[in-house]
Amino acid sequence: MTDTILVTGGAGFIGGCFVRQVCRQPGRRVVNLDKLTYAGNLDSLADVPEDRHVFVQGDICDYEHVATLLAEHQPSAVIHFAAESHVDRSIDGPLxxxxxxxxxTASLLEALRRYWTALPSPRREQFRFHHVSTDEVFGSLGETGFFTETTSYAPRSPYSASKAGSDHLVRAYHETYSLPTLITNCSNNYGPYQFPEKLIPLVTLNAAEGRELPVYGDGKNVRDWLYVEDHVDALLTVLERGRLGETYNIGGDSERTNIEIVRSICDLVDELQPAADGRSAHDLIRFVKDRPGHDHRYAIDFSKIETELGWRPRMSFVDGLRCTVEWYLSQREWVSRVQSGDYRRERLGLSAATIG
Incomplete structure (x- = not known):
C-alpha cells in the first residue's frame, strides 16, 4: 500500500527539496498543495516521477478545498511548509x-482536526501533522548563547511574529484537541533552487553580473546556516520518529556574519567566473542603512534532535556554499524563469525606515 503525505508549499525552496527526497523513497507518494505565489514554481520538481507526485494549485486558507483534498487522498501525514517567508517583504506588506x-495555518488545522477525528483506528493513531517553523520566532541573541526548545518567544518582525502565531496555534491544537503534532524550528537554509531574493543567491547573481552588493549595517549580524538537504533529512527523521507534541530545533552548526558570507561568495565568484576586466567581486560591496528591527544573532542548539533521534548536519558550510554558488552560476536559465515580473533583485523592506 502506498503511503501518501500531503505537503503544503511543496513548490517552494524547502518544500520542493522535501518532495524530491520523499518521491525517491519506495512506496511513498506526495500530494503537493501550493498557491504558486512569486517564490513557488514547478521547475524544481521537473524530475519527480509523475506516479509519485500529485500537484494541486490552491490556498491553505481555502478550508473547503483542503478538506476535499484530505478526504480524496487520505494522507497518513501532513507537513506544512506553506508560508510567506521573507522578512523584508513582511516589512513592506505585513498583512x-x-x-x-x-x-x-488556523484554517489548515481545523480541516486536519475534522479529518483526523473521523479516521478509523489504527490510522488515527498513526497520523502526524508536522509544522515547519523558524528560529526567528525566538528574537535576537547577544554575542553568546543558543536558542533551545524552551527559549521564550520574542519575535521582532512581522514575519517572525506571524510564524510565532502559527507555532502557538499548532501547540494549542495538540493541547486542546490532542491533534498529533510536531514542530521544528530551523536556522537559515541555503542551497540550490532558492528564490533569488535571499542572501546567498542574491549576492551570487549580483556579483556574477557586476552589480552592487548591498550589506545591511556593518555586516556583523550573525546567522547559523543549514544546507537544505540536511534540513530535509532532519524533517523526515522528526516526522517518522519524533515524540508527539514536541518541538525540535534544527541547526547547521555554521555561524557566520553576513559580511563573511558575502566575502566568501565574492571569493568563489572571482574563482569560478572571473570578471573580464579583472575587477574583483569584493569591489562591489556597499554598506547600506540597516533593516528595521534587524536581529543581531541567531544560533541553534540542536542537541535535542541529536540526542533523541540521532540527527546532525552532514554538509560543511564551506562545501555547501561552493556547491550552491556553482549551481546558481550554471543555472541562469532557471533563475530567469522563476523571477516574477515585480522582483528584479531590488532592495525590499524599506517601508518602516521611510515612514515618520
Whole structure:
C-alpha cells in the first residue's frame, strides 16, 4: 500500500527539496498543495516521477478545498511548509503574512482536526501533522548563547511574529484537541533552487553580473546556516520518529556574519567566473542603512534532535556554499524563469525606515 503525505508549499525552496527526497523513497507518494505565489514554481520538481507526485494549485486558507483534498487522498501525514517567508517583504506588506501564516495555518488545522477525528483506528493513531517553523520566532541573541526548545518567544518582525502565531496555534491544537503534532524550528537554509531574493543567491547573481552588493549595517549580524538537504533529512527523521507534541530545533552548526558570507561568495565568484576586466567581486560591496528591527544573532542548539533521534548536519558550510554558488552560476536559465515580473533583485523592506 502506498503511503501518501500531503505537503503544503511543496513548490517552494524547502518544500520542493522535501518532495524530491520523499518521491525517491519506495512506496511513498506526495500530494503537493501550493498557491504558486512569486517564490513557488514547478521547475524544481521537473524530475519527480509523475506516479509519485500529485500537484494541486490552491490556498491553505481555502478550508473547503483542503478538506476535499484530505478526504480524496487520505494522507497518513501532513507537513506544512506553506508560508510567506521573507522578512523584508513582511516589512513592506505585513498583512499578507498574517493572512497566510496565521489565518492559513488556523484554517489548515481545523480541516486536519475534522479529518483526523473521523479516521478509523489504527490510522488515527498513526497520523502526524508536522509544522515547519523558524528560529526567528525566538528574537535576537547577544554575542553568546543558543536558542533551545524552551527559549521564550520574542519575535521582532512581522514575519517572525506571524510564524510565532502559527507555532502557538499548532501547540494549542495538540493541547486542546490532542491533534498529533510536531514542530521544528530551523536556522537559515541555503542551497540550490532558492528564490533569488535571499542572501546567498542574491549576492551570487549580483556579483556574477557586476552589480552592487548591498550589506545591511556593518555586516556583523550573525546567522547559523543549514544546507537544505540536511534540513530535509532532519524533517523526515522528526516526522517518522519524533515524540508527539514536541518541538525540535534544527541547526547547521555554521555561524557566520553576513559580511563573511558575502566575502566568501565574492571569493568563489572571482574563482569560478572571473570578471573580464579583472575587477574583483569584493569591489562591489556597499554598506547600506540597516533593516528595521534587524536581529543581531541567531544560533541553534540542536542537541535535542541529536540526542533523541540521532540527527546532525552532514554538509560543511564551506562545501555547501561552493556547491550552491556553482549551481546558481550554471543555472541562469532557471533563475530567469522563476523571477516574477515585480522582483528584479531590488532592495525590499524599506517601508518602516521611510515612514515618520
Amino acid at each position: 499578507a503574512f498574517v493572512q497566510t501564516n496565521v489565518m492559513g
